[in-house]
Amino acid sequence: MSVFQQIFSAEFVAMWLRVATPLLFASLGAVICEKSGVVNLGLEGIMLCSALAGVIGSAYTNSLFGGFACGIAMGLILSAVFAYFHLVMKANSVLCGTAINTFASGFTVFVLEICTGEKGNSSSLKSFSFGTVDIPLIKDIPVIGEILSGHNVLTYAAFIMVGVIWYMLYRTPLGLRIRADGENENAINSVGISVNRTRFIAILLCGVMTSIGGMYLSMGYLNMFVRDMVAGRGFISLAANAMGQCSPVGTMCSALIFAFFDGLSNILQLLRIPSEFVQMVPYAATIAGLVIYAIQKTESEKRKRRQMGRKVLENA
Amino acid sequence: MNTKSINRLIDSMKLLIVVVIACLLVSVIILCVSNEPGNAISSFFLGPFTSLRRIGNILEGAVPLIFTALAVTLIFRAGQFSMISEGSFFIGITGAMMVGIALPLPSVVHPIVALLTAGIFGAIAAAIPAFLKLKWQASEVVTSIMLNYIIQFFALYLVNYHFREPEASSLASLKIAESAELPVIVSGTKVHLGLLIALLCCVLLWFYIFKTRQGFRIRLVGDNPNFSSYVGIKSALVMVGAQILAGFVAGLGGGVEFLGMYTRFKWTSSPGYGWTGIAVALLARRNPILVPFAAIFIAYLEVGSGIMARSSDVSAEVVDIIQGVIMLMIAADALLQGWKQRLIVKNATEGGRA
Numbered sequence: 001m002s003v004f005q006q007i008f009s010a011e012f013v014a015m016w017l018r019v020a021t022p023l024l025f026a027s028l029g030a031v032i033c034e035k036s037g038v039v040n041l042g043l044e045g046i047m048l049c050s051a052l053a054g055v056i057g058s059a060y061t062n063s064l065f066g067g068f069a070c071g072i073a074m075g076l077i078l079s080a081v082f083a084y085f086h087l088v089m090k091a092n093s094v095l096c097g098t099a100i101n102t103f104a105s106g107f108t109v110f111v112l113e114i115c116t117g118e119k120g121n122s123s124s125l126k127s128f129s130f131g132t133v134d135i136p137l138i139k140d141i142p143v144i145g146e147i148l149s150g151h152n153v154l155t156y157a158a159f160i161m162v163g164v165i166w167y168m169l170y171r172t173p174l175g176l177r178i179r180a181d182g183e184n185e186n187a188i189n190s191v192g193i194s195v196n197r198t199r200f201i202a203i204l205l206c207g208v209m210t211s212i213g214g215m216y217l218s219m220g221y222l223n224m225f226v227r228d229m230v231a232g233r234g235f236i237s238l239a240a241n242a243m244g245q246c247s248p249v250g251t252m253c254s255a256l257i258f259a260f261f262d263g264l265s266n267i268l269q270l271l272r273i274p275s276e277f278v279q280m281v282p283y284a285a286t287i288a289g290l291v292i293y294a295i296q297k298t299e300s301e302k303r304k305r306r307q308m309g310r311k312v313l314e315n316a
Numbered sequence: 317m318n319t320k321s322i323n324r325l326i327d328s329m330k331l332l333i334v335v336v337i338a339c340l341l342v343s344v345i346i347l348c349v350s351n352e353p354g355n356a357i358s359s360f361f362l363g364p365f366t367s368l369r370r371i372g373n374i375l376e377g378a379v380p381l382i383f384t385a386l387a388v389t390l391i392f393r394a395g396q397f398s399m400i401s402e403g404s405f406f407i408g409i410t411g412a413m414m415v416g417i418a419l420p421l422p423s424v425v426h427p428i429v430a431l432l433t434a435g436i437f438g439a440i441a442a443a444i445p446a447f448l449k450l451k452w453q454a455s456e457v458v459t460s461i462m463l464n465y466i467i468q469f470f471a472l473y474l475v476n477y478h479f480r481e482p483e484a485s486s487l488a489s490l491k492i493a494e495s496a497e498l499p500v501i502v503s504g505t506k507v508h509l510g511l512l513i514a515l516l517c518c519v520l521l522w523f524y525i526f527k528t529r530q531g532f533r534i535r536l537v538g539d540n541p542n543f544s545s546y547v548g549i550k551s552a553l554v555m556v557g558a559q560i561l562a563g564f565v566a567g568l569g570g571g572v573e574f575l576g577m578y579t580r581f582k583w584t585s586s587p588g589y590g591w592t593g594i595a596v597a598l599l600a601r602r603n604p605i606l607v608p609f610a611a612i613f614i615a616y617l618e619v620g621s622g623i624m625a626r627s628s629d630v631s632a633e634v635v636d637i638i639q640g641v642i643m644l645m646i647a648a649d650a651l652l653q654g655w656k657q658r659l660i661v662k663n664a665t666e667g668g669r670a
Contacts, residue, residue: 041457081644089648094397094457095598099643102591106636113631114349232465239458276473283465287448290459294452 006267010146015266017147017155018221020259022047024158025213026237027244027255028165029206034246035169036202037182041097042082044234045104046207047214050075052108054215055225056115058128067128067219075211076204078104083203087196101234109227122218122225129219130154152220154212159252161209166248178202210234232283239286243293254289261285319660326656327601333652334599334645335613338638342617345637346630356628363623364616370623372505376577377615378608380405382514383569384593385600385607386521387442387562392602393525394558395538398445398456401566402590403464404438406583408570410471411437413581416492416574417479423495430496431513431571438567439560441467446559450552456559468586475581489581498576508576515608517565522604534558566590595639598646614639 006012026043033040050071057070082100085091109119116124130153139149169175177198180188185195213233218225236258244251265281343357350356364370387401415421415430445460472487479489498509525531533554536544541551569589574581592614599610617635625632645651 039457085644085648088650090650090653091644091647092649095594095643095647098399098591098594099640099647101640102595102643103637103640106633106640110631110633110637113633119631119633232461235458235461239462242455242458274473274477276469276476280466280469283462287459287462287466290454291448291452294448294454298452 006270007264010143012263012267013147014151016256016260016263017151019262019266020256021152021155021158022213022216022221022233023237023240023255023259023262024252025154025161025216026210026234027240027251028158028161028248029209029213030238030241031165031244031246031248031251032169032178032202032209033206034241035182036178036199037185038086038199038203039093039097039238040082040203040206041094041235041238042078042100043097043206043210043237044230044232045097045101046075046078046210047217047230047234048101048104048108048228049078050211050214051218051229052111052122052225053211055122055125055127055218056111058219059115059122059125064128064130064219068215071211071215071219072208075207075214079203079207079210080200082207083200086203087199105228108225112225112227120227125224127219127224129223130216152216154216154220157212158216162248162252165209169248174198174201210237213237236282236286239290243289254293257289258282258286318663322656322659322663326652326659330646330652331599334642337645338617338642341641342634342638345634346624350628350630352628356624356630359627360620360624360630363627364619368504370619372502372507373619374612374615375507375511376505377618378611379508379510379514379576380569380573380587380589381592381596381611381614382518382607383572384566384589385596385611386517386604387566387569388590388593388597389600389602389604389607390521390525390534390558390562390565392597393538394534394555395541396446396449396456396555396559398442398460398559398562399590399594400442400445400460400463400559400563401593402586402588403460403467404441404563404566405570405573405589406464406471406586407441407467408434408438408567409574409581409583410474410570411567412496412571412574413479413489413492414474416496417490420493421495426493426496427498427575430575431568434571434574435564435568438570439564441567442559442563443556446556450556464586464590472584479581481580487582487584491579492575496575497579498572506577510572510576513572514569517568518604518607521565525604530554530557566593592639595643595646598643 026047030040030043053074054067054071056067058064058067061067061070078100082096086093086096112122113119116122118124132150133153133156135149139145169179177188177193178201181195181198181202188198189195214230217229217233222229237255240255240258241251243254262282265278268278268281269275339361342360346356346360347353364374384401384405387404391398391401411434412430415433416426419426419429421429441463444463445456448454448459449456475489476487481488481490500506500508501512525534533544533549537549537551537554544554545551573589596607596610596614599613600606617638621632621635624630624634
């Protein structure tokens with residue numbers, strides 16, 4: 001019973017928003033990439049590297065902004081490598097992404113050991129974190145204040161970015177080009193716009209979003225970098241993007257659904273279930289979500305085909 | 317020179333470039349971070365050859381990679397991008413452990429039953445993303461990766477709650493029966509019968525992919541699923557079949573690795589051979605007969621990095637960095653394509669003149 005009480009508490013909702021933040025950033029990045037027709041499997045590795053770069057950058061420059069800049073730069077470099085190999089060297093995107101992830105898992109531990117002498121976490125580094133924001137007026141309202149106020153600044157940024165990305169994709173020339181890239185590259189070629197250049201920009205934008213998501217993990221959610229701390233969130237973000245049909249708002253909804261189960265696994269740890277099963281929950285929920293979405297999509301396609309058939313028969 | 321030999325020339329040049337760049341990169345990284353670079357570089361490159369035991373280490377290290385690379389080869393040949401070989405390998409380890417601990421069997425039968433169980437477990441794991449794709453077009457890339465995490469926790473649960481050594485302070489399973497262990501074949505090393513099983517699998521799969529009808533179907537489906545559907549091949553079923561067989565091979569590899577190298581299950585997370593297997597399969601150009609050579613090369617790098625980490629101030633993770641770079645470069649189809657184009661054109665125009 002206590003689990004239900006906990007789910008319906010304001011703390012749970014607040015935690016839900018916290019765990020949703022990295023997923024939201026990365027899946028919005030995935031939206032931009034996928035709209036331009038590129039599947040970026042490297043999200044996982046970019047998040048991991050940026051999480052580390054942010055911590056180390058802030059520790060060495062002694063400023064939050066320095067860390068933020070380092071994290072973004074890391075994301076941009078890795079995205080540029082991905083984009084160069086995928087677009088110019090014609091490497092398969094799944095292989096490219098996997099290569100980035102393999103590189104990232106080794107590179108982060110390697111650099112972590114050079115900087116701290118440890119392979120596990122960065123607790124010995126004095127790094128900075130993004131602060132929390134109390135919204136005036138709202139924070140004094142009993143339940144709503146507890147839910148909406150006092151979050152990390154990046155959590156608010158993530159939800160604002162949903163609108164920004166939507167505006168960018170649907171109301172700006174760049175967004176139009178990115179969408180046209182994904183839907184019909186011949187059309188965009190025929191009006192004299194370089195497909196590869198647009199995709200390159202889309203991949204870089206995706207890299208920026210993803211690296212902010214990664215930095216939130218090590219400079220907001222926790223206050224240090226921990227080895228392999230991304231733990232599949234990059235892949236879950238890809239799933240959220242697939243389930244949200246590549247639209248910013250839909251993706252936000254599915255990211256929130258996946259984050260709910262992530263948060264749920266935090267609460268279930270209090271129960272007497274083997275912890276291994278609790279740890280499975282976010283991943284199992286992702287598979288379930290993808291499958292339910294796929295079933296519903298194939299069913300609706302079947303229905304459409306049946307209706308078309310009926311129409312043809314009526315006309316004949 | 318005909319087109320075939322031009323292709324072969326370009327492919328071997330590409331391999332050479334990748335290997336040279338990989339080695340150069342290792343040296344550059346070491347030069348940048350080490351206080352004693354000479355020592356580190358020599359222990360990385362020459363260390364693996366300094367004793368029979370270390371050469372044995374290379375071969376032992378190659379065995380699991382051969383299996384996962386074969387699985388990846390099969391999956392990629394069928395045009396799929398399931399990453400399940402990691403999960404299949406881990407659940408294969410678990411299956412072999414369960415049989416090794418729980419079933420009392422005579423010595424020759426025991427490993428055979430354990431390995432078959434491992435393979436079947438792996439096949440079942442690989443079947444899940446394959447069927448989800450067959451039935452509802454759910455992307456196998458993401459579902460297989462998620463499944464890898466689930467399998468990892470499930471295996472840890474089995475060990476922790478059902479096969480745990482009660483006296484051990486850290487997570488370790490009970491000891492497997494001696495009758496289940498695979499015998500060592502080279503004395504003075506830990507090289508075990510698994511190496512021969514791995515090589516046998518390479519030959520069998522080479523024959524299967526290149527010399528049988530089903531193998532031809534797999535290649536055809538992988539190259540062009542629409543075409544193969546038009547000529548009457550059930551593309552979807554061929555893809556699923558290839559993935560299940562790949563899962564069996566990866567699971568078998570898990571069983572072989574466990575029974576050959578370990579007496580207890582001590583992993584706390586999935587060991588990552590499936591991901592490394594992708595690099596190996598790409599290096600071997602998705603050809604089973606070349607897989608052992610690629611696996612030995614990667615295992616050589618891993619043994620070298622281990623020796624270097626012990627004898628100098630550079631950590632062993634350098635090998636993961638290199639693997640990522642190797643994968644990127646091998647996957648780059650456009651690398652050297654300009655040269656190939658020129659060779660073919662030159663060849664064709666000369667042929668016209670003659």
